[in-house]
Amino acid sequence: QVQLVESGGGVVQPGRSLRLSCAASGFTFNTYAMNWVRQAPGKGLEWVAVISYDGSNKFYSDSVKGRFTISRDNSNDTLHLQTSSLRPEDTAVYYCARSELAGWSARSGPRMLRGGKAFDHWGQGTLVTVSS
Amino acid sequence: EIVLTQSPGTLSLSPGERATLSCRASQSVSSGYLAWYQQKPGQAPRLLIYAASSRAADIPDRFSGSESGADFTLTISRLEPEDFAVYYCQQYDSSPWTFGQGTKVEIK
Secondary structure (H helix, E strand, C coil): CCEEEEECCEEECCCCCEEEEEEEECCCHHHCEEEEEEECCCCCEEEEEEECCCCCCEEECCCCCCCEEEEEECCCCEEEEEECCCCHHHCEEEEEEEECEEEEECCCEEEECCCCCCCCEECCCEEEEECC | CCCEEEECCEEEECCCCCEEEEEEECCCCCHHHEEEEEECCCCCCEEEEECCCEECCCCCCCEEEEEECCEEEEEECCCCHHHCCEEEEEECCCCCCEECCCEEEEEC
8 A cells, every 4th residue: 555654854953954755655656746745733734845756847835945855766765855944934744745747837837637636645744843 | 826715614513413614715726626635633634535526545425525616615424423623625726736724623
């Protein structure tokens, strides 16, 4: 069965960096786009970043653009999120989630598959706490 | 960015009752691009409904989704004890993909 397991969370000081990972199994990793979604304590869900199946395209939310970098290693079925210049408002549980993209537009970014299954599998999350 | 507004914020119901949750978009969202998730405390979200009305794998048929104009609805026909949770809608029509703020279904 599909499994996504995040790791790498912890307590970090403002301005520092942290690298999150998501190990995938149970499906053909290199045929799916992958996402990071976060959830601040007691708050709702916020999509953070997406990477295409082959890693050639990436797209970020405005809140993390320029500070976070999404990447993937298809030889090891692993997704990463390199975070830098962390702020207290980045404190959240970070989830990886699988999705299917229909394509990618240079003008408008990623396009999800019409009628597709959105984010159909999620990991259990890893907590990042940014505090001095 | 498309803003999704969910109502009510909290729904207090008894097991066996019907739950109706609403999600309204600030801009047009095609029905092919609206999903609903369930989240229980300490757990990851679980996909319930995609493309507005299609049930995800292993989701009981008491869960259903529908659309009426700009409004999307998640209906739980008869609440089971395990259905008390927070529910989120999500649009994936236009990036950045966005979620509603959630509706908590609690035991009355």
